[in-house]
Amino acid sequence: MSQTTSAHHVEGVPEHSRSTHDSSLSESGAMESGGSAALSVDAAPKSEARVTTLELFFDLAFVFNFTQLARVLSRDMTLRGVIQVLLIFWLLWWMYGGYAWLTNHLPPHRRHHRILLLLGMASFLVIGLATPNAFHGDGVAFGIGYLLIVTVHAALFAFGGPGAARNMLRIAPFHTLGALLIIGAGFLDGWAVYALWAAAVALEITAPVVTGVSGFELKPGHFVERHGLLMIIALGDSFLALGIGTNGGQAGPSVVTTAVLIFVIPACLWWVYFDESEKARRAELALERQDAVQRSRLALAAFFYAHVPMLLGLILIAAAVKKTIVHPYEPLAVAPSVALAGGVALYLGGIAWFHGILKIGPQRFHFTAALLAVTAIPVGHFGTAVSEVVLLGVLIGAALLSDHRWTKKMAHLYQ
Numbered sequence: 001m002s003q004t005t006s007a008h009h010v011e012g013v014p015e016h017s018r019s020t021h022d023s024s025l026s027e028s029g030a031m032e033s034g035g036s037a038a039l040s041v042d043a044a045p046k047s048e049a050r051v052t053t054l055e056l057f058f059d060l061a062f063v064f065n066f067t068q069l070a071r072v073l074s075r076d077m078t079l080r081g082v083i084q085v086l087l088i089f090w091l092l093w094w095m096y097g098g099y100a101w102l103t104n105h106l107p108p109h110r111r112h113h114r115i116l117l118l119l120g121m122a123s124f125l126v127i128g129l130a131t132p133n134a135f136h137g138d139g140v141a142f143g144i145g146y147l148l149i150v151t152v153h154a155a156l157f158a159f160g161g162p163g164a165a166r167n168m169l170r171i172a173p174f175h176t177l178g179a180l181l182i183i184g185a186g187f188l189d190g191w192a193v194y195a196l197w198a199a200a201v202a203l204e205i206t207a208p209v210v211t212g213v214s215g216f217e218l219k220p221g222h223f224v225e226r227h228g229l230l231m232i233i234a235l236g237d238s239f240l241a242l243g244i245g246t247n248g249g250q251a252g253p254s255v256v257t258t259a260v261l262i263f264v265i266p267a268c269l270w271w272v273y274f275d276e277s278e279k280a281r282r283a284e285l286a287l288e289r290q291d292a293v294q295r296s297r298l299a300l301a302a303f304f305y306a307h308v309p310m311l312l313g314l315i316l317i318a319a320a321v322k323k324t325i326v327h328p329y330e331p332l333a334v335a336p337s338v339a340l341a342g343g344v345a346l347y348l349g350g351i352a353w354f355h356g357i358l359k360i361g362p363q364r365f366h367f368t369a370a371l372l373a374v375t376a377i378p379v380g381h382f383g384t385a386v387s388e389v390v391l392l393g394v395l396i397g398a399a400l401l402s403d404h405r406w407t408k409k410m411a412h413l414y415q
Helices: 013-032 037-042 053-075 079-105 110-131 138-160 162-185 191-211 220-246 253-275 278-288 292-305 309-324 334-358 364-373 376-383 384-413
Strands: none
Touching: 013 138, 013 334, 037 334, 053 079, 053 110, 053 138, 053 309, 079 110, 079 191, 079 220, 079 309, 110 138, 138 220, 162 191, 220 253, 220 278, 220 292, 253 278, 253 309, 253 334, 253 384, 278 292, 278 334, 292 309, 292 334, 292 376, 309 334, 309 384, 334 364, 334 376, 334 384, 364 384, 376 384
16 A cells, blocks of 8 residues: 555546645746746645655564464463453554554654654563563553553653654543553552553553544554555564564475466465555545545544454464464364464455455455455364465465456446
């Protein structure tokens, strides 16, 4: 979704959007004719805002935490490991969403904004380093890193004007209390640790319900592109898992063949999400056609909640790939087989949910493919790991075909 087209500002946009764009162009042309070329930049419509390189750099630091979560799950593919990953993931994803909304409202163009955002990145690094042992000795370090993240987030929003500051005053207490609960959990053992973590997650889930999401003027182009870039980086984490899984061993024919077959999974998942940037254009239009309040609600539903199963699916796939690549022509243990198929199922289910919220793609076939992905588990467990990989690749390919057919059928709605 990162390669969005600028044409959508003219084609396929409601009349009020076109008139705004045309008036902006006229104003810009008048300024240039007067010799004030610099002022024409200021006259550009807000929807032209795009993701900065610092935001992309920030996302790279954030996805490091996904690598660590896949490591946690690969090390402990039990119910305990799954619960730990879910608790950590929710807190991380919630705060990433907070920073995505922040930079959408307040781009990091000024020096002090950039310094604070870099401090936020450093905090995510601390959390990433503490993640593998967050429930066994590094809980305090994790909590302090999280407290720094929420503090920087609140400080940056304070620079966004009185409206943004008021909104942050409503949300900040939830963030701060959650961080303090995590720090407290670091001093405890046993079930109390999980109870405090669960309470922190519950606070973050409750926050948007209590405070609402009004008061933010969302820029659709920037928001869609930002999450698209994040998905590209997260999908790339699957390639890192391939390299880590081989553990520096020789690249024999079986390893190379399996690696190429596994590569098909993230490649097709990329295609399902992006569809040659068409979905980016549709998603932007879907948001632009709403008023400010409804746009914020749609953005929260589509780009936060619907992305949860997609990102969790990628973490599961990355964890499973490390096990799959080692002995590709032998049966997979139950846990990695479930993780691989479950990861694909979650991703496809999330895509279907995402499509349904914004009305930008097919749903039924993707949900069906997600359910059918579960049938690959016995194939991998009783057959071979590579057989499960091939079956999952076929299912994702079928989902791609469904996307293509839907696009051809519904293209007239976006002309």
